[in-house]
Amino acid sequence: MGASGSGKTSMRSMIFSNNPASLTSRLGATIDVEQNHVRFLGDLILNLWDCGGQDAFMDSYLSTQRSVIFSHVGVMIYVFDVESREMEKDLEYYRDCLDGLSQFSKDANVFLLVHKIDLVRDTERNAVVQRKVAELEKASGETPVKVFGTSIYDESLYKAWSNIVNTLIPNARNLSKHLRIFAEACSATEVILFERTTFLVIATSSRTDSSDAFPSGPVVLHALDPKRYERTSELIKAFKQSCSRLREEFRSLEMELAEFTAVLDEMTKNTYVLVVVHDPVIETAAIKMNICMARKKFEELQGDSLISEK
Amino acid sequence: MCAMSSSSSTAISTGTSRTKILFLGMRRSGKTSILQVLFDDLPVKQTFYLEPTMRVAKHFIDTVIPLEIWDCPGNVTVDTLGASLADFSTIVFVIDIRDLYQHPVSKLVEFIVAACQINPDINLEVFVHKAERLQEDDKIENFRQIHERVMDRLVDESPEFEQFPLNFHLTSIYDHSLREAFSRVLHKLIDSLPYLEELLNVFCSNTASPKAFLFDTSSKIHVATDTSPVDQATHNLCCDYLSMLNSFGPLYKSNANDPRTSRFSPTPAPTPPPTATTSTPTSGTSPVGTPPLPTSSTSPVPPSKPHFYPSAATSLSPSRPGTTLTYHLVTPHLALLALLPTTVYDMRRGLVEWNVVWFREGVREIWVSGLRGGLEDTG
Ligand SMILES: Nc1nc2c(ncn2[C@@H]2O[C@H](COP(=O)(O)OP(=O)(O)OP(=O)(O)O)[C@@H](O)[C@H]2O)c(=O)[nH]1
Ligand SMILES: Nc1nc2c(ncn2[C@@H]2O[C@H](COP(=O)(O)OP(=O)(O)O)[C@@H](O)[C@H]2O)c(=O)[nH]1
Ligand SMILES: [Mg+2]
Numbered sequence: 001m002g003a004s005g006s007g008k009t010s011m012r013s014m015i016f017s018n019n020p021a022s023l024t025s026r027l028g029a030t031i032d033v034e035q036n037h038v039r040f041l042g043d044l045i046l047n048l049w050d051c052g053g054q055d056a057f058m059d060s061y062l063s064t065q066r067s068v069i070f071s072h073v074g075v076m077i078y079v080f081d082v083e084s085r086e087m088e089k090d091l092e093y094y095r096d097c098l099d100g101l102s103q104f105s106k107d108a109n110v111f112l113l114v115h116k117i118d119l120v121r122d123t124e125r126n127a128v129v130q131r132k133v134a135e136l137e138k139a140s141g142e143t144p145v146k147v148f149g150t151s152i153y154d155e156s157l158y159k160a161w162s163n164i165v166n167t168l169i170p171n172a173r174n175l176s177k178h179l180r181i182f183a184e185a186c187s188a189t190e191v192i193l194f195e196r197t198t199f200l201v202i203a204t205s206s207r208t209d210s211s212d213a214f215p216s217g218p219v220v221l222h223a224l225d226p227k228r229y230e231r232t233s234e235l236i237k238a239f240k241q242s243c244s245r246l247r248e249e250f251r252s253l254e255m256e257l258a259e260f261t262a263v264l265d266e267m268t269k270n271t272y273v274l275v276v277v278h279d280p281v282i283e284t285a286a287i288k289m290n291i292c293m294a295r296k297k298f299e300e301l302q303g304d305s306l307i308s309e310k
Numbered sequence: 311m312c313a314m315s316s317s318s319s320t321a322i323s324t325g326t327s328r329t330k331i332l333f334l335g336m337r338r339s340g341k342t343s344i345l346q347v348l349f350d351d352l353p354v355k356q357t358f359y360l361e362p363t364m365r366v367a368k369h370f371i372d373t374v375i376p377l378e379i380w381d382c383p384g385n386v387t388v389d390t391l392g393a394s395l396a397d398f399s400t401i402v403f404v405i406d407i408r409d410l411y412q413h414p415v416s417k418l419v420e421f422i423v424a425a426c427q428i429n430p431d432i433n434l435e436v437f438v439h440k441a442e443r444l445q446e447d448d449k450i451e452n453f454r455q456i457h458e459r460v461m462d463r464l465v466d467e468s469p470e471f472e473q474f475p476l477n478f479h480l481t482s483i484y485d486h487s488l489r490e491a492f493s494r495v496l497h498k499l500i501d502s503l504p505y506l507e508e509l510l511n512v513f514c515s516n517t518a519s520p521k522a523f524l525f526d527t528s529s530k531i532h533v534a535t536d537t538s539p540v541d542q543a544t545h546n547l548c549c550d551y552l553s554m555l556n557s558f559g560p561l562y563k564s565n566a567n568d569p570r571t572s573r574f575s576p577t578p579a580p581t582p583p584p585t586a587t588t589s590t591p592t593s594g595t596s597p598v599g600t601p602p603l604p605t606s607s608t609s610p611v612p613p614s615k616p617h618f619y620p621s622a623a624t625s626l627s628p629s630r631p632g633t634t635l636t637y638h639l640v641t642p643h644l645a646l647l648a649l650l651p652t653t654v655y656d657m658r659r660g661l662v663e664w665n666v667v668w669f670r671e672g673v674r675e676i677w678v679s680g681l682r683g684g685l686e687d688t689g
Contacts, residue, residue, distance in 0.1 A: 153355075189564065223565035231561055235554050239624075242550035246543045248626040248633060255555065255622040259563035276562050 001061075001097055002079030003090050004029055004053035007115045010152050011079070012036070012050055015161050015198055020241060021152040032057055033069070040165065041195055041202070041302065042270035062096050070100035073108040075164060080136070082116050082128065082149070091139045098143055109167050110145045112136050113160055118151040125149065155230035162201040162229065169202055178301055180205040183275075186290045189260070190276040192229060193267060199233040199240075202271070232274060236264070254284040263287040268299045328370065328378035329499050330397050334421060335404030336414045337362060337384030340439045340483065344404065345369055345381050347483045348492060348529045354483050366392060373526040373643060374533040374677065375500055388424045395425045399499055400433040407438050407452050407480075415456070419463045422476070435477045435495050436460065442482040453480055486530075486549045490542070493532045502676045506534035509672040513648065514538070516665045522648035523548055524640075524673065527556065533644065548647045551635055555622055619670075625652055636662070640670040641677045 002008050010024035016038045030052035038046045051061060051069070061069045078097065084090055101108050114132045117125055129149035136147050148160035166172060175193070183191040183205040193203040206224075225231070240250045252265040260278050265288065267273035275287050333341045343357035349371055363383045371377040380393075388395065395401075401421060405414045418436070425432050438453050457478050464471035479491035497503055510522050514536045521544055523532040530549045622637040632652035639645045646669055655662060 190562070224563075225561050228561045231557070235557055235561075239550060239554045242547050243626055246547050246626075248547075251625040251627065251632070253622070253624040255558060257555070257559050257620045257622065259559050262558075262562065278564050 001051050001076060001094075002053050002113075002115075003081060003084060003086070003093070004055075006053060006079040006081040006084070007152065008050055008053065008077075008079050009034070011113075011115070011150070011157055011161075012048060014152055014157065015200070016048070018197075018237065018241065020238075024152060029054060040198070041169065044168065044170075046165075046168070058093050062093075062100060066100055067104060070097075070104035073101060073105035074168060075109045075111060076101055077111045077113060077164060079113045079115050080132070082114050082132070083119055087135075091135075095139060098140065102143070109164075110140070110143055111160070111164050112140075112145050112147045113150045114147065115150050117149040117156065118153045155227055155234045158200060158230040158233040159227075161198070162233070165195070165198075165200050166202065172203060175203045175301060176205065178297065179203050182290070182294050182298075183207075185294075186275050186287055187277060187279050187282055188275045188287075189278045190224070190274075192232065192274045192276075194233065194236075194272045194274070196266075196270045196272055199237050199272070201229045201233065204229065236272075254288070256284060261287070263291065265291050267291065267295060268302055270302065271298070328376045329399050331377060331379045331495070331499075332391075332395075332398045332401045333379060333381050333404065334386065334401060334417070335384065335437075335439075336406065336409065336417070339384070339404040339406045339409070339414070341381055341404050342367075343483050344437070344439070344481070344488060345379060348488065348531065349379075351528065357483060371529075373496075373529070373531070374502075374506075374524075377499075388421065394428060395421075395432065396429045398425075398429070398432060400435060400495060401425060402435045402437055402495060404437045404439050405456060407441050407444060407449065407456070410452065410455060410459075412459075415459050415463055418460060419467060422464065422471075422474075423467055433477075433495070433498050434475070435479065435491075437479050437481045437488075437491060439481050441480040441487065442484045449480065453478070486546045489529075489531050489549055490540075490545060492529075496531060496533060500533060503534055505676065506673070507537055509669055510534060510536035513646070513665050513669050517648065517650055517662050518654050519648045519650050522646060525552060525645050525647055526643055527552060527639070527645050528643065544649065547635070551624065551637065551647065552645070555637060621666075623655060625655075638666045638670070640666075640673045644673060644677070646670075646673075 007024075009027050009030050010021075013019040013024065013027070014021060016036070030050055032052055034050040034052075036048040036050065038048060040046050049069075051057065076097065078094055080087075080090055080094075098110070101110070114129055114136075117129065120128050129147075132149070133147045137145065146163065148156065148163070150156045150160045169175070179191055179193060182188075188205075188207075190206045191204065192201060194200065195202050236250070236253075243250045252263070254263045254265075255261065260276055261280075261282060261284060262274060262276045263284050264272060264274045273291060275291065277287065333345065335341050340357075342360050342363050343352075346352035346360070347354055347357065349369055363381055365383065366386070367381045369377075369379040369381065371379065380398075382391070403414075403418045403421070405418070422434055425434065436456075438456055441449055441453075444452060460476065461471075461474075464474060464476075477494070479487075479494065481488045481491045500506070506524060510524065513519065514522050519536075521538060521541070522536050523545075524534045525532045525548065530552045532545070532548075620637075620639040624635050626633045626635065634650045634652045634655040636648050636650055636655065637645055646666065650662065
């Protein structure tokens with residue numbers, strides 16, 4: 001949901017159709033509701049409703065189409081253009097949508113995206129987002145919401161969407177637990193599991209903060225870039241695109257750089273794993289071997305978690 | 311002016327003789343953008359905020375050869391330049407592709423005529439810039455028109471210019487055409503180019519590689535490639551691969567006290583070459599010894615892996631045979647990028663690495679003699 005031109009279709013096409021940001025300017029306004037089924041993690045089917053934001057459509061969603069639109073909603077994502085000149089009107093529609101949700105889908109999660117933050121100068125970005133967060137939280141009243149500043153031109157979009165899909169993954173906790181065991185086996189500083197087609201982050205295990213530190217062994221705390229997960233998604237997706245321009249398909253990556261050693265490879269049919277190691281003794285071949293051995297376990301895990309949901 | 315100099319300008323104060331390149335062009339034709347995108351890692355979108363250049367700014371760049379690039383204000387003339395055109399090896403003239411009026415052409419012609427009088431050997435290059443702004447047909451038409459006008463005006467000056475070697479390139483900071491064009495400009499200035507090409511040819515034939523490049527890692531300009539033709543798509547993929555690797559490094563760099571950071575000295579000594587080999591890849595050159603450079607003798611390196619060389623590989627297309635794109639850093643600023651059949655990379659890794667070592671020896675020899683300032687053609 002969100003006003004016309006706020007960027008809904010653009011972000012959908014980037015995350016789920018792998019379109020580059022430069023092509024979004026060719027998108028026309030969405031007419032009524034565009035429904036999309038996307039496979040996520042293989043067996044999880046997300047049913048995306050991209051609701052055209054022109055006033056006439058919005059009015060109809062809130063009146064005649066109300067029960068169709070607001071029933072069986074798992075997540076509502078409301079997009080606000082950071083430069084919107086009609087914030088009052090946007091907020092009014094937003095509050096009406098919250099009403100609709102509370103009527104038909106009480107348990108839906110609500111995410112608010114303050115979009116196109118690339119249009120705000122770097123130096124002012126934090127302050128602007130903070131202000132919007134306060135404003136939006138106030139407008140949401142009792143409803144718990146999560147607010148993200150986003151732009152299709154940087155990693156912020158991946159951060160927001162990783163958070164969104166995480167609320168939809170069944171048994172995410174179990175996955176994290178096993179990822180941690182795997183990380184320990186690899187002596188990895190960090191292990192990240194990505195969904196294969198979107199490269200959204202679905203689980204991580206990191207030795208960077210104490211709450212997540214390994215229970216045994218000498219604990220070395222590493223301070224890493226806080227944006228690394230989203231940046232990785234962005235980098236890999238961009239590189240996948242370059243490969244496809246050559247009619248090649250990206251398969252795997254191994255790096256022994258000055259700063260660390262890492263392997264990015266298929267974990268299961270539907271996931272990729274990135275293992276980052278700072279111990280200089282460990283070679284990529286050893287990491288690859290570990291990934292190979294962990295594959296079966298993770299296929300099972302994923303199978304289990306999806307069955308238990310049904 | 312110092313603020314404008316490149317990040318890789320380590321040798322500014324040492325008296326190395328630098329090869330000088332002059333960038334000329336109308337105001338807002340894109341000169342500063344080009345140089346800052348290439349050499350200062352300026353994000354392309356940020357070029358929008360660049361201030362007009364008011365005085366000559368010099369960039370000092372240490373790539374395979376030391377360069378000094380002059381970025382000039384739009385209104386500079388032969389007289390106000392503050393240096394003789396005899397000092398420059400190359401003039402690059404930047405013209406906005408939509409700028410079909412007489413003015414930039416007159417200016418260009420004025421400089422060419424002056425340069426040829428003083429320095430007949432000078433290389434003259436024209437970047438027809440911001441090419442991505444136009445559709446394919448218009449792009450070619452404007453390019454042709456600019457080319458034609460410049461040549462017509464030159465012949466008007468003197469019929470001697472009829473056969474004048476003036477090189478035109480289509481460029482844009484929004485894609486890798488700029489890097490490709492700059493590579494061509496640079497290649498004419500590298501005396502050791504035939505030698506580097508030969509090293510790459512040998513590498514390719516020994517590893518069944520269809521294409522290999524020696525890239526300057528930060529600017530992503532290739533300083534040499536093997537003699538097989540450059541396919542633009544492959545070149546672009548290599549540039550994108552380098553960008554990705556450049557971004558990954560700092561992303562997972564640990565700020566904690568990390569033994570690894572002391573492991574890689576930026577100028578590692580070469581591995582001793584395999585012993586008792588008479589057939590060195592390039593006949594007539596012997597592997598150099600350890601260059602006289604600072605080494606980190608205290609690094610806690612396990613004996614099994616005496617030296618650490620950053621490298622990476624990405625495997626493409628899951629179907630057999632598949633291609634692997636490899637990366638090996640061979641000097642602090644230069645990396646070997648090669649397309650290899652995945653079968654070769656997976657099954658004959660030792661062979662590949664052996665050839666990388668030989669390649670590295672050869673490049674280091676050139677690089678070290680370049681650092682000493684006395685560049686001699688060894689090829
Ligand atoms: N600067 C900037 N522009 C963006 C961003 N996201 C989208 N846009 C641009 O915004 C314009 C409108 O985007 P759409 O995705 O079609 O908007 P929409 O919300 O789907 O609009 P309706 O379908 O009419 O509701 C396009 O020209 C996009 O290129 C962003 O993060 N930053
Ligand atoms: N579309 C497009 N714009 C460019 C390109 N290169 C530079 N520009 C823009 O041209 C303007 C002038 O660039 P600048 O480098 O300051 O020009 P200078 O006066 O020649 O140094 C800036 O707004 C740049 O963003 C390009 O390849 N394509
Ligand atoms: Mg739309």
